[in-house]
Amino acid sequence: MTAHNDLATRWTRQARKLGRIAREIEMDGGVRLASRSQRPTGMPDDAEILHRPSILAIRQTPGGHVSPPSGAQLAADVSLHHDMNPPRIVTRQIQRDEGHHDFALDIWNTQGSFMSLALALPSEQMAKIAREDLIRLDYTIELEQRCDVFARLNLVHGPNTEQVVRQLDLRNQGDVLEFDVHYTAFDPTRAREIWIDLIFNTRPLNRVVVRDLVISRRPRLSL
Structure with missing residues (x-):
């Protein structure tokens, strides 16, 4: 039972770590996308x-x-x-x-x-x-x-x-x-x-x- 609990704890920590990495990647990608698609001042809305x-x-x-x-x-x-x-x-x-x-x-x-x-x-x-x-x-x-x-x-x-x-x-x-x-x-x-x-x-x-x-x-x- 203890081994099972230890395994579950390790998986929970790993999942949280992967979740943080995924969020960081998503945020970094969002920053890059926002910067690359930033519209110049005065660009028409339909451009x-x-x-x-x-x-x-x-x-x-x-x-x-x-x-x-x-x-x-x-x-x-x-x-x-x-x-x-x-x-x-x-x-x-x-x-x-x-x-x-x-x-x-x-x-x-x-x-x-x-x-x-x-x-x-x-x-x-x-x-x-x-x-x-x-x-x-x-x-x-x-x-x-x-x-x-x-x-x-x-x-x-x-x-x-x-x-x-x-x-x-x-x-x-x-x-x-x-x-x-x-x-x-x-x-x-x-x-x-x-x-x-x-x-x-x-x-x-x-x-x-x-x-x-x-x-x-x-x-x-x-x-």
Whole structure:
């Protein structure tokens, strides 16, 4: 009887311990989810958040790169492209709080004209894009030296690629722009890849800090 009671006590303690661990995991997951799905100020109520690049939402290993070649994969959904030779670039992820990071790029560029970040949309979110959608980019970016920055939406369907280019307004560091899918020949039933290129016409010396980027969609008929 005593052995039975001891066994029951041990199982009760183990169950309580597992319960605490489960609650901690659930709370941690809730914090991460809340941070990742946080809506930027001013986002319309009918806009659905599709993606926040993982370099801003998830701790990366390694957290930085020195002289990365063009095409370097900085995260599963982010790659770096440039025409610099040699590539005098240093990238670094800077944690602000749980599930929210800044991403900094220091550029010492003697040759070359551009640097870009390719931000890929996950396949499960890509499938939600329709012809009557507006693709929205909310951004907060700081530049040490002002330069032209463009965003290019790439819609790959079958063998074809539709592209829409917009210039970012960085006078207030943060703003929003939208791409109208309706005015492209994009066929959602043949969608293969969707990504946004963030293109910087870099100056010889510059520091870029990306504080937030959120890609979302909403029906254009709601305008």
